[in-house]
Amino acid sequence: MTIDNIIQWFQSWFPVNVMVLFITSVLIAAVVIFAIMAVNALVAVYAERKISAFMQDRVGPMGQGPGLHAGKWGLLQTIADTIKLILKEDIIPKAADKKLFIIAPFIIFLGAFIALAAMPFGPYLIASDMNIGIFYILAVSSFGVIGIILAAWSSDNKWSLYGGMRSAAQIISYEIPAALSLVSVLLLTSTLSMQGIIQSQAGTVWGFLPNWNIFNNPFSFLAFFIYFIAGVAETNRTPFDIPEAESELVAGFHTEYSGMRWAFFFLSEYGNMLVVCGLTVVAFLGGWQSPIAGVMEGAWWGLFWFLTKLTATIFIMIWFRWTFPRLRVDQLMNVAWKILLPIALFNLFGVAIWTLLVG
Amino acid sequence: MTNIVFWFFVIMTITAALMVVLSKNLIYAAIALLVTFLGVAAMYVFLWADFIAGTQVMIYIGGILILLLFGIMLTHKITSVRISHTNVQRGVGALIVAAIFVGLVWMINFTPWLKVTTQEPLQTVHSIGTLLMTDFLLPFEVASVLLLGALIGAAVLARKET
Structure with missing residues (x-):
């Protein structure tokens, strides 16, 4: 359902002013996207805590669950956390720049939120299928960096400032290999529209593998790994979490934040995971295409496949976090500029030649 | 409806641009610049130049503005030196601005613009x-x-x- 579809559908039922229709449709889409982000954060935080616990041979949260006393497996842990965060006092430091301190979390949130507007959750489930979809997502992701810088600067705290600077340097650096590996995919699909990219991945390759970009040729196979590594770095997660680095910087750019504002940082971190994993799925893993061509296809199966792939990639990110140690600042920059960037450039040439010769 | 949205963006862009110039605090000016860039991107969308709009957001907001903020961040407050705008040589400045304004208006009015299709490109x-x-x-x-x-x-x- 794109926004245009909703407008047309409404118009066939209620002949009202197109302005009213437009605002209602946009609001409907916005509420849905917000709900997706919130549910994603609820589930992913719980999953993250449980998975980390199992990886470290613990049991994780067990107390809060459905039922009167200690319920099952701490299923309601995140909801309890959310309620706690809402009820907490909202502290603004005296030395902070109040206006910027207040709006910074929302700017970060905005980056993930408006990027999801072009994310296709199924063959018909996309808020806006624009011609430049993937480019749009890459462009609006930069709001996150600005929000982080503002949060860091306005806190007037040296840990925050260090975190913000590290984060800005990191995200800007990793944007380049990420964008280059996405460009090599665009050479194969020859469209920037998210639905177009997915539609071009229909069918099979070599008779049995799905014709996803990751299986298309050796170069795009490599591009998948470059994009995913750079994507993890862009979400500021371990092993690239030096902007937060709790053992060095307290909590990095959100040291001074508490309560609901702090919760917004987490909501947008998990929202960014959603964006990066969604882009990975769309660009490399066939989006809502079924893994076996011609089997279990259709609108609802499409949603099912997309969410399955999304969950799998998010799980891999969580797995990364609890397996790898944190990189040092200089190592981080070396990885981006001296390893990922040359490979990504080589890859781009490789895909271009492959497209020229093989087709 | 397009008109209302258009004028909304026009007013937003011009107000933010004024804030960039008039704000005494450099970092507020930078944030106002963010809104201005967004407004300009919206203008490109109205011209059906979606790719240019995306490029505008990516390069100006994702690149240049971040570098600007970086520069300001490293100088202000941490070393307790207040950095703000100071206006010097207002008379000469006003003269140059007026000349540029007149030149632009003249250029816009007297250039034989190439007016083509009004069909939205696919x-x-x-x-x-x-x-x-x-x-x-x-x-x-x-x-x-x-x-x-x-x-x-x-x-x-x-x-x-x-």
């Missing part, structure tokens, strides 16, 4: 790419050599003294 990226690789290859290459020069220059400046 896609823009494909034709931009084709034109860049055929008719405008030389300007494109010159621009890339310029950017390469800037990159090498930055690397040389940032290099450790040995």
Whole structure:
């Protein structure tokens, strides 16, 4: 359902002013996207805590669950956390720049939120299928960096400032290999529209593998790994979490934040995971295409496949976090500029030649 | 409806642009610049230039503005030096601005603009790419050599003294 579809559908039922229709449709889409982000954060935080616990041979949260006393497996842990965060006092430091301190979390949130507007959750489930979809997502992701810088600067705290600077340097650096590996995919699909990219991945390759970009040729196979590594770095997660680095910087750019504002940082971190994993799925893993061509296809199966792939990639990110140690600042920059960037450039040439010769 | 949205963006852009100039605090000016860039991107959307709008957001907000903020962040407050706008030589400035304004208005009114189709194009990226690789290859290459020069220059400046 794109926004245009909703407008047309409404118009066939209620002949009202197109302005009213437009605002209602946009609001409907916005509420849905917000709900997706919130549910994603609820589930992913719980999953993250449980998975980390199992990886470290613990049991994780067990107390809060459905039922009167200690319920099952701490299923309601995140909801309890959310309620706690809402009820907490909202502290603004005296030395902070109040206006910027207040709006910074929302700017970060905005980056993930408006990027999801072009994310296709199924063959018909996309808020806006624009011609430049993937480019749009890459462009609006930069709001996150600005929000982080503002949060860091306005806190007037040296840990925050260090975190913000590290984060800005990191995200800007990793944007380049990420964008280059996405460009090599665009050479194969020859469209920037998210639905177009997915539609071009229909069918099979070599008779049995799905014709996803990751299986298309050796170069795009490599591009998948470059994009995913750079994507993890862009979400500021371990092993690239030096902007937060709790053992060095307290909590990095959100040291001074508490309560609901702090919760917004987490909501947008998990929202960014959603964006990066969604882009990975769309660009490399066939989006809502079924893994076996011609089997279990259709609108609802499409949603099912997309969410399955999304969950799998998010799980891999969580797995990364609890397996790898944190990189040092200089190592981080070396990885981006001296390893990922040359490979990504080589890859781009490789895909271009492959497209020229093989087709 | 398009009119209301258009004027909303026009007013937003101009107000933010005024804030950029008039704000005493540099970092507020930078944030106002963010809104201005967004407004300009919206203008491109109204001109059906979706790719240019995306480029505007990506380069100006994702690149230039972040560098600006970086620069301001490293100077203000942490070293307790207040950095703000100071206006010097207002008379001369006003004169130059007025001259530019008159020049622009004259240019806009007297240029024989090429007025073509009012049909919304189905896609823009494909034709931009084709034109860049055929008719405008030389300007494109010159621009890339310029950017390469800037990159090498930055690397040389940032290099450790040995």
